[in-house]
Amino acid sequence: MTQKTVSDAIQYRRAVRTFDPCKPIDTTIVRTCIEQATLAPSSSNMQLWAFYHIVNQEVKAKIVSYCFDQSAAKTANEMVVVVVRKDLWRKRIQSNLNYLKKVYGDKPLSEQSGREKFAKAYYSKLMPFTYFDFLGIFGWIKYLLFFIIGLFRPVYREVRHKDMRVVAHKSAGLAAQTFMLGMAAYGYDTCPMEGSDTLRIKRLLKLPYGAEINMVIGCGIRKPEGVYGERFRIPFDEVYKKW
Ligand SMILES: Cc1cc2nc3c(=O)[nH]c(=O)nc-3n(C[C@H](O)[C@H](O)[C@H](O)COP(=O)(O)O)c2cc1C
Incomplete structure (x- = not known):
């Protein structure tokens, strides 16, 4: 066809x-x-x-x-x-981490390249921080935190429950x-x-x-x-x- x-x-x-x-x-x-x-x-x-x-x-x-x-x-x-x-965020983080492990192997931190360290930290630290919420309360705390940091430098702001839905x-x-x-x-x-x-x-x-x-x-x-x-x-x- x-x-x-x-x-x-x-x-x-x-x-x-x-x-x-x-x-x-x-x-x-x-x-x-x-x-x-x-x-x-x-x-x-x-x-x-x-x-x-x-x-x-x-x-x-x-x-x-x-x-x-x-x-x-x-x-x-x-x-x-x-x-x-969106409810599958933990599972998807794990899939990304498994993929990274397959690509880079399971080396100790001291032997990891900058890119590997960044990618693994992105999914093991930043993504859980971004996606985690509790009754929408933690989202607002993150939002206020980023709002204050944002007074001094550019920051990511889409962290509330409603923002994550849009994402x-x-x-x-x-x-x-x-x-x-x-x-x-x-x-x-x-x-x-x-x-x-x-x-x-x-x-x-x-x-x-x-x-x-x-x-x-x-x-x-x-x-x-x-x-x-x-x-x-x-x-x-x-x-x-x-x-
Ligand atoms: C998110 C979204 C929801 C839509 N919902 C409907 C709908 O419920 N019923 C319908 O007949 N058309 C629906 N449409 C089609 C739009 O009316 C249509 O895309 C628009 O009129 C432009 O026409 P075109 O796609 O032929 O260029 C929807 C389009 C989008 C993107």
């Missing part, structure tokens, strides 16, 4: 609201695009995401109703639910877009949806309390009328600021 170039895929991708029921999609290609989505960059390479590929028609029907019966959900052949797993959703959003562009490259269509009952979807997918729904993506092949008109964008000069 020939694939579009990145520029062509960007141009081709539209939020498709009606998919063609007569044009099936290949589940393995959707899976490949999800695999490509995991190559998206993520904050500190924490990869605090999970992708639920919905192919079961019964499960899909439930998600359709949780997406308020939107056409983009109702007519989709398959769906992908992008989930933020995790940002990376999941990049993965979602990577997925949609990957699909477009195959001539497959998608529609990102945040209009959904996220609590019901969480329960259906048996997700733990700490997981959050980033978006639901309907997948299929467009009907011409499934694209609602010409693309509308704010004039580029209004959003492009060259300094």
